[in-house]
Amino acid sequence: MSDLTKLILDHVRDIPDYPQPGVLFKDITPLLGTPEAFEPVVDALATMFPGIDKIVGIEARGFILAAPAAYKAKAGFVPVRKKGKLPAETLGASYDLEYGSATIEVHRDAFAPGDRVLIIDDVLATGGTAEAAVDLINRAGAEVAGVAVLMELAFLKGRERLAGVDFRPLVIV
Numbered sequence: 001m002s003d004l005t006k007l008i009l010d011h012v013r014d015i016p017d018y019p020q021p022g023v024l025f026k027d028i029t030p031l032l033g034t035p036e037a038f039e040p041v042v043d044a045l046a047t048m049f050p051g052i053d054k055i056v057g058i059e060a061r062g063f064i065l066a067a068p069a070a071y072k073a074k075a076g077f078v079p080v081r082k083k084g085k086l087p088a089e090t091l092g093a094s095y096d097l098e099y100g101s102a103t104i105e106v107h108r109d110a111f112a113p114g115d116r117v118l119i120i121d122d123v124l125a126t127g128g129t130a131e132a133a134v135d136l137i138n139r140a141g142a143e144v145a146g147v148a149v150l151m152e153l154a155f156l157k158g159r160e161r162l163a164g165v166d167f168r169p170l171v172i173v
Contacts, residue, residue, distance in 0.1 A: 007041075008041065008150065009173075010037075013026075042065065042069050043072065044170055045148050045150075047072075048118070049116075049166075049168075051145075052116050053112070054070070054076040054077070054110070055076070056078045056079075057070075057120055058133055059082050062080075065122060066120035066121075075118075082105075083104070083105055086107055089107070089109070092104065092136075095132040096126065097126065102129075104133065104136065106133075106137070111140045111141060112141075112142070117142045118147075119148070124152045124153065124159065124169060125158055126158045127160065127162055130158070130161070131161040131162060146168060148168050149168075149170070154173065
């Protein structure tokens with residue numbers, strides 16, 4: 001086990017039956033509140049894909065990781081939000097979660113043609129959110145350079161929905 005893997009696992013706690021019975025929630029707030037853990041995670045995400053023009057953060061916990069990674073990578077930050085939260089014209093994509101469904105949106109003008117975009121989120125579970133974000137970026141005329149997550153829940157097989165996309169988790173559980 002790498003030092004970064006151990007650091008992450010030591011600072012993520014499991015919350016059973018949240019947000020509903022049967023779901024084991026991965027709480028990253030202890031990691032976020034510990035500079036000695038948060039900084040190396042941001043550094044790893046920021047340097048994982050060189051030559052990025054924009055970094056997308058998926059609402060809500062993806063914002064927390066993607067914004068500082070974009071700053072560190074000297075890339076623009078683009079929020080992908082829940083439906084109805086962005087003020088300008090948007091593109092939307094719907095997807096299923098392990099405990100429901102949702103729609104995410106991005107501003108139609110968030111990317112220049114040919115922008116190389118990295119998507120960052122906290123956890124890859126069933127892969128629906130990441131798949132929808134890939135769809136949004138492609139429809140907006142940008143290039144998805146990759147998807148990076150803090151943690152992949154491998155037993156849910158979400159990576160299968162990202163066929164053809166360079167997917168890199170910092171930790172696999």
